[in-house]
Amino acid sequence: MSTKQASKMGTAELNKLSAAGRWHVLNTVASAKAGHIGGPLSAMDLLVSLYFNELTLNPQQPQDPTRDRFILSKGHCAIGLYAVLAMRGYFPLDELATFDQGGSRLQGHPDMKLTPGVDSSSGSLGQGLSAGAGMAIAAKRLGAEFHTWVMLGDGELEEGMVWEAVHTARRFQLDNLTAIIDLNGLQQYGWPVKEEGDRFDRSNPWAGVDLEKVFAGFGWNVVAVDGHNFDEIQAAFHQVRAGRGSGRPTVILATTTKGKGVSFTQGTYKWHNGVATPEQLAIAAAELGQTFEGEAK
Template sequence: MGAQQWTGPAGNFPLTDIARQLRKDVINMVWAASSGHPGGSLSCTDILTYLFYQEMKLRPQEPAWPDRDRFVLSKGHAAPILYASLARRGYFDPAELSTLRQLDSRLQGHPHYGALPGIEMSTGSLGQGGSTAVGMALAGKLDKKNYRIFNLWGDGELEEGLVWESVMAAAHYKLDNLTGFVDWNGLQIDGPITQVMNPEPIDAKFRAFGWHVELADGHDFESLAKAVAIAKATKGQPTLILCKTVKGKGVSFMENQAGWHGSAPNDAQRLQALADLADPGTPGDPAAQKEVNR
């Protein structure tokens, strides 16, 4: 991975350290809730780390800033990594991460628009996020705004017909302010995507619909930065960044295992996962981390 850094209130931190902390947050959150989706959250952690800590124009203390960039998590079951990214970025107290999926918590199993600052859309019903992202991008064009829209699909999500309706619309309206990502980890809840309902070749399908396509290593920040730079320079069509990833990335016994799509670790597995992710350098305010780093 590259040496990109994020400068926050507590100092400068390499993106690799931030991603490691976010993965620890995911493990702790899902363990505390005894429910959740760790595999697909861990596979897209580096994508969200790059976007939220390096690329997107954001004001956490002014979450409704009209000129902000927008991120839509169309694969809404990966809510834990979105919550962790927002909390560590300063949208809310990281101590609240331990309330995932609890009754009356703002952190439900799928993102709830209006419940938390930084959530741009309620997602979870697969395929709908991309359609909303298209609407946001079209609105930006009509309003002559310079903000950008970033949408993340899961590879299994591509089985939804609604995805392709939004893909067609984005190309039709020449939405070059829209960048889509596919978390291409090759697995969904029922097994390999090629065996359940093969969406490949993904790149050729998007090109056929009129998108520019870039391939990226979804766990390498330099690769992601290069692809995003090309997307921003591409005019007259939306861009897809097809990110090759590993489901459960960073936790040895979760990697490339479909069974960890929607399973929570037990006490021993949590400790093993945190050992896999151990590193003394963690970003943010240590006092705010005690709740999730226990």
């Protein structure tokens, strides 16, 4: 079975996958008694769109050299990626129950030596875009057609190394590189005082900054989307493909809601991480249309 681009799914199918993915995040973290919630939930629609509607890949051949590459630079959101990889067939869904345990392939941060489908280890914030730029440069020099995608958090953009990579990517004309910024407006630590333009219960790390103009000033193609609208996400992916040959990398600025999809996690930095109680899991299961039998698994 060769590596190939995912078949296109409709909005209804993608919504079901995202709901299941969010449930797997909450339930798995509750079972592990530790883990991140807000970031994986904000990124879930983007991850589902990538893995089920865009990336050229084959779960049965995770090291195929022709596959597209994906780097989760905000590596603390690994459980979100693991949920999607499991649903896509890289490993059994039951394996999610081993998350963050000794000897598990599913550690608290992605490990490319352990986990099928993980193209770059991550955890220390700010490094993923540089790794992605390196992969994109290699593809150019090898004449390879694969595309490299990197997902970053908005708090992560405060790392200087990110901007060194932003500058370098345009210099090397990496039109085979796309950054996706999960702009959920919240970070665990940072600016504690709300200001005008903040969306949630803690100061937005980029309130008052026009990131579209910033990236455009560095020579990037910029696409702004609602990160929970599958039609807008798919249109952004189309623009990425149309930009191949332009010599310019693309950034997708995806406005999202931290903790999206579950009433008690949405829009609060306190659910950056956390462990849901059985009562909260029952609420989440009902809201996400999932089955809950009374204890995390």
